Amino acid sequence: MDRPYADLLDRLERFYDAVPRDVARAEEHGGCVLFVREGPGWPFYARPRLGADRAPSLADLTTVRNRQRELGLPEALEWVHEINPDLLAVARSAGLGVLEAPLMVLDPEAVGDPATYTDVPVRMLAAAAPDLAADVAARRAVAAVGFAAPGTSRGAGGPAERDAAMIGLDVAALDEERARIADGSRLSALAETPSEGALASGMAMRVGDVAEIAGVATLPSARRRGLAAAVTATLARALLADGTGLVFLSAGSEEIARVYLRVGFRRIGTACIAEPATVTP
Incomplete structure (x- = not known):
């Protein structure tokens, strides 16, 4: 690996380690x-330990998975292949299925104008907005429907399925969203029309001058309209305007990575996401 990419990947490793620590305890195995x-919220994952003098072993994976089962957590393990290249074979030998996702960083000089991708308006969520709870619920519902039908092809899931997936936020979840938007550690965006409502959504998490764009999703019925590119570009431009030095994301597939290439991202590695392999009868 050339030295510039190694420097970038080292910064990402520190980001991955820092993101969960203000709301989660870290157990070393x-x-x-x-x-x-x-507290309540989306469960986190296991990762290779930052600064460890050896890569995770098969015994380590067995131990951490047993602990996840004991706690009722998903058996999820994430890592960057270029940092831990031997872990792919170890994870597969443990019976884990591994998604190899293109890991991409933004070229600040190449980021596109959201208006060039679609005529659907994209707006950022504001901490002081009176309808923040409804906006966050819409963001989550769009993601739930969109990720249930992976890929970029058009499909049947639309506004009706989004509305059926809407779940209200409790007070603690809303307070967390508002606080994180206010302090700049979380950004959210919605692409919507007055007649159709929210059609695409996405968010970004930031620690220091590094941010990850994640959860970009489009309702299947609204795909092929440039919405994912517009949401991604909107988030990227907002991050850059606020002084973020490194913006990155992981694409769910090579096909999806082509959307991000249009926005100004380039591939620097592979993000691996492992979970128990699905056994086909």
């Missing part, structure tokens, strides 16, 4: 660290 959320 050999070469792995398991992040356990202390």
Whole structure:
């Protein structure tokens, strides 16, 4: 690996380690660290331990997975292949299925104008907005429907399915969203029309001058309209305007990575996401 990419990947490793720590406790299991959320919210994952003197072993994976089952957590393990190249074979030998996702960073000089991708308006969520709870619920519902039908092809899931997936936020979840938007550690965007409502959504998480764009999703019925590119570009431009020095994301497939290439991202590596392999009868 050339030195510039190594520097970028080192910064991403520190980001991955830092993101969960303000809401989760870190348990070390050999070469792995398991992040356990202390309150309600989306569960975290295990990762190779930052600064460990060895890569996670098969025994480490067995230990951390047993602990995840004990706690009722998903058996999820994430890492960057270029940092831990031997872990792919170890994870597969443990019976884990591994998604190899293109890991991409933004070229600040190449980021596109959202208006060039679609005529659907994209707006950022504001901490002081009176309808923040409804906006966050819409963001989550769009993501739930969109990720249930992976890829970029058009499909049947649309506004009706989004509305059926809407779940209200409790007070603690809304307070967390508002606080994170206010302090700049979380950004959210919605692409919507007055007649159709929210059609695409996305968010970004930031620690220091590094941010990850994640959860970009489009309702299947609204695909092929440039919405994912517009949401991604809107988030990227907002991050850059606020002084973020490094913006990155992981694409769900090579096909999806082509959307991000249009926005100004380039591939620097592979993000691996492992979970128990699905056995086909």
